[in-house]
Amino acid sequence: MAKIQMKTPLVEMDGDEMTRVLWAWIKExxxxxxxxLKTEYFDLGLRHRDETNDQVTVDSANAxxxxxxxxxxxxxxxxxxxxxxxxxxxxxxxxxxTIRAILDGTVFRAPILVDGVKPTxxxxxxxxxxxxxxxxxxxxxxxxxxxxxxxxxxxxxxxxGEETRKTVFDFKGPxxxxxxxxxxxxxxxxxxxxxxxxxxxxxDLWFSTKDTISKVYDHRFKxxxxxxxxxxxxxxxxxxxxxxxxxxxxxxxxxxxxxxxxFIWACKNYDGDVMSDMVAxxxxxxxxxxxxxxSPSGQYEYEAAHGTVTRHxxxxxxxxxxxxxxxxxxxxxxxxxRKRGELxxxxxxxxxxDRLEQATLDTINSGTMTKDxxxxxxxxxxxxxxxxxxxxxxxxxxxx
Ligand code: NAP
Ligand code: MG
Numbered sequence: 001m002a003k004i005q006m007k008t009p010l011v012e013m014d015g016d017e018m019t020r021v022l023w024a025w026i027k028e029x030x031x032x033x034x035x036x037l038k039t040e041y042f043d044l045g046l047r048h049r050d051e052t053n054d055q056v057t058v059d060s061a062n063a064x065x066x067x068x069x070x071x072x073x074x075x076x077x078x079x080x081x082x083x084x085x086x087x088x089x090x091x092x093x094x095x096x097x098t099i100r101a102i103l104d105g106t107v108f109r110a111p112i113l114v115d116g117v118k119p120t121x122x123x124x125x126x127x128x129x130x131x132x133x134x135x136x137x138x139x140x141x142x143x144x145x146x147x148x149x150x151x152x153x154x155x156x157x158x159x160x161g162e163e164t165r166k167t168v169f170d171f172k173g174p175x176x177x178x179x180x181x182x183x184x185x186x187x188x189x190x191x192x193x194x195x196x197x198x199x200x201x202x203x204d205l206w207f208s209t210k211d212t213i214s215k216v217y218d219h220r221f222k223x224x225x226x227x228x229x230x231x232x233x234x235x236x237x238x239x240x241x242x243x244x245x246x247x248x249x250x251x252x253x254x255x256x257x258x259x260x261x262x263f264i265w266a267c268k269n270y271d272g273d274v275m276s277d278m279v280a281x282x283x284x285x286x287x288x289x290x291x292x293x294x295s296p297s298g299q300y301e302y303e304a305a306h307g308t309v310t311r312h313x314x315x316x317x318x319x320x321x322x323x324x325x326x327x328x329x330x331x332x333x334x335x336x337x338r339k340r341g342e343l344x345x346x347x348x349x350x351x352x353x354d355r356l357e358q359a360t361l362d363t364i365n366s367g368t369m370t371k372d373x374x375x376x377x378x379x380x381x382x383x384x385x386x387x388x389x390x391x392x393x394x395x396x397x398x399x400x
Contacts, residue, residue, distance in 0.1 A: 003036040007344040010336050011063045012039035015073030017308035022326045023073045029394045044095055046076045050088050057095045061102035071336035072303040100134050105295040106193035107132045109276045109305050111283035114364045116377040120282040126262030128279050132272025133190040136182035144177040152177050189296035191225045194266045195233040197294050204263040205244045208252035287325035287372050302335040304328030321385040323371035330360050359396040368392045
């Protein structure tokens, strides 16, 4: 059988530990037998990041900017212990942070649903995608411990030297203080990414903030979304038969829990961080969560939401066969291949992505899965090693 041909290469960002092992197996067992795989390869493994003074991360992000679609393996974000373990020159920054800063995107996270794993919330039938604004707010804050009585003020000094002042609080005793910011440009990018992604996936878009309390800060987010929607997306949404609506975050939480799922919930940075963990857990498992970074100018980077599964890797190094779940990483590949097929007009490649996902889901729905899922599964399940699981998927894929 002739292999499927590609036009434009994918940007391939290899990574670390157990996910790096799975990465190679997925390519070898599930993709290369069917697709004449074209990639521009970047090794984001920690050793190579160290050797290149992290230049490889920057190069890979620039390649994604140029080529439009990337697929990324989980990578180690070094801490003091990793600096020692790998003998690093520096405590390199999070690769995801570096890539996000270059592509300026929004992260969309969605769970992969299987029949035997029931969401904790009984009404949920379809995936809920969280769109997290990945810039600013409390993640770029400036904080202070207030030792005792005194006045805290917000001061903005314009380029012309003019000052604007507001009293934050007249402290009578000790406490804490925090300042944070965001940018119109970043909020606009966030809005465009969300509207585009909703159109691309034909799902309703919800957006929530705490604008009743934060009458300037959160209100700015609400207003910019409304303006951008009216100006650039309203017609397209109506044509696609999808809706955009804004609601206070308290109301959003209540509606989300009562919903069937099947929509995108856009959240500010902190809300998205917390809500994506809540949604992932309520749907079953972090190992079944996909993640895609979408830039406002339409570049896509696909990955699994989980990390490098270090504990499994140490067992693998000792020669043990592990039962690490490769599903989210398989879906990162299928997502990237499908998008590449869509952009390059290659229906065979899009169709292959669909078949790969279906073969993966069918394997689980027939009872064969990794240990993490078997523990959650209602019904007969056969817990297998990662390689056995991949072989079972390959068997289904080959017989179609
Ligand atoms: P993790 O790799 O996601 O693993 C945490 C635990 O969750 C694992 O020990 C495992 O539990 C379970 N788990 C996660 N993914 C699984 C899978 N595919 N199959 C089966 N079980 C899975 O998070 P971490 O241990 O906090 O971080 C490890 C490294 O990953 C760190 O160096 C961190 O910097 C990096 N990280 C990278 C990314 C990224 O690149 N996007 C994201 C997060 C973390 P059991 O051990 O109980 O089986
Ligand atoms: Mg979190």
